[in-house]
Amino acid sequence: GSSAAERQYSAADQQSLAEAAAILAGGGTVAFPTETVYGLGADARNTAAVEAVFAAKGRPSDNPLIVHIARREQLGGLVSDIHPAAAALMDAFWPGPLSLVLPVRPGVLSPRVTAGLDTVAVRMPDHPAALALLERSGCPVAAPSANRSGRPSPTAAAHVMEDLAGYIGGVLDDGPTGVGVESTVVQVQPDGTAVILRPGGITAEQLSAVAGAVAAPPSGEPGGAAQAGGVDAGADSSPAPRSPGMKYTHYAPQGSLSIVSGTSPQRAADTAAALLMEARGRGEKTGLLLFEEHRVLYSDDAADYIVSLGPLAALEEGARSLYSALRYFDEVSADYIIAEACPDSGLGSAIMNRLRKAAGGSVVRTD
Numbered sequence: 001g002s003s004a005a006e007r008q009y010s011a012a013d014q015q016s017l018a019e020a021a022a023i024l025a026g027g028g029t030v031a032f033p034t035e036t037v038y039g040l041g042a043d044a045r046n047t048a049a050v051e052a053v054f055a056a057k058g059r060p061s062d063n064p065l066i067v068h069i070a071r072r073e074q075l076g077g078l079v080s081d082i083h084p085a086a087a088a089l090m091d092a093f094w095p096g097p098l099s100l101v102l103p104v105r106p107g108v109l110s111p112r113v114t115a116g117l118d119t120v121a122v123r124m125p126d127h128p129a130a131l132a133l134l135e136r137s138g139c140p141v142a143a144p145s146a147n148r149s150g151r152p153s154p155t156a157a158a159h160v161m162e163d164l165a166g167y168i169g170g171v172l173d174d175g176p177t178g179v180g181v182e183s184t185v186v187q188v189q190p191d192g193t194a195v196i197l198r199p200g201g202i203t204a205e206q207l208s209a210v211a212g213a214v215a216a217p218p219s220g221e222p223g224g225a226a227q228a229g230g231v232d233a234g235a236d237s238s239p240a241p242r243s244p245g246m247k248y249t250h251y252a253p254q255g256s257l258s259i260v261s262g263t264s265p266q267r268a269a270d271t272a273a274a275l276l277m278e279a280r281g282r283g284e285k286t287g288l289l290l291f292e293e294h295r296v297l298y299s300d301d302a303a304d305y306i307v308s309l310g311p312l313a314a315l316e317e318g319a320r321s322l323y324s325a326l327r328y329f330d331e332v333s334a335d336y337i338i339a340e341a342c343p344d345s346g347l348g349s350a351i352m353n354r355l356r357k358a359a360g361g362s363v364v365r366t367d
């Protein structure tokens, strides 16, 4: 085939694409780039292939996968109903970092994809290599982030190999991803309210400009606002979360990570510096994750490793570099890491959601 997405590829790229597509069509697993993070793909209709994805990741089987499509026409074969508000969101944000949870059409997808739910999350990635691969494979592709379960999501092919080399059929390398945090997962309620099950690359503000009513997950639900300062209680003590993945600890670096937040950047920085100094006193290797505007609030040796997420005024950069920053702290074996908080709005909602999970709920408030 020679779709628009494919025509920009060189012969070598075409060869890699063809190989990756053949792996998917043959029931294997292959990692591929999207605009958010690298995904680990498998034919969503093939239970053995989908089981290989869960096995490679070490992913709990009750956490369903997102199905990726190249064309809107594929949707009708996978879902049984599309609310007009969901259709409006697709019109506005596909291809792009938005996954929509829709009623699944029975008997098409492997039941392992949906983890027994009667819904399926679907998205159309905004990435030429991903679209070309999806088109060529000829199948709906189930793809979670291509990391070992619990590790930061991969924003480069090297991250995929760090976690999954030897466990997967291959990786289609097309450089680092752009958005850097995963897609926003949304479920439209019968009344048309768009419920954000996982904040991500499309912001609440963008959604409400199209859908009108937008809601965060009910408070008390893992991933919900009320969980912000608390430790995730896990599966047993809370009602069934509507996005099963949100109950798991994710992205956790090997060292201990705490978030420092407060309305006064100076006071937050002073608290962070004191905590880092204490950790040093215990003989620990320390890391500091800060925003560029606040660098002047710290001394150059406030921590052994200081990483900037870029300016608060342009959180796209922070989203893009968050996961590689978390992986970096592992590489240098940081024992104790402090992360600055950012405002919980716009892309900041996705960044704070991931930081809170990485911190296991450990948030130090300075006001």
Ligand code: TXA
Residues within 6 Å of the ligand: 034, 036, 037, 038, 039, 040, 063, 064, 065, 066, 097, 099, 101, 114, 117, 119, 120, 121, 125, 143, 144, 145, 146, 181, 182, 183, 184, 185, 197, 198, 242, 243, 244, 245, 246
């Ligand atoms: O950007 C992304 O979404 C990336 C790239 C590869 O597309 N994929 C990704 O997949 O982040 P994963 O498996 O790491 O996260 C999928 C999230 C989980 O929180 C899961 O619980 C939720 O989507 N999810 C999947 N199907 C669902 C469903 N039917 N209802 C509610 N939540 C669902």
Ligand code: MG
Residues within 6 Å of the ligand: 144, 145, 153
């Ligand atoms: Mg993931």
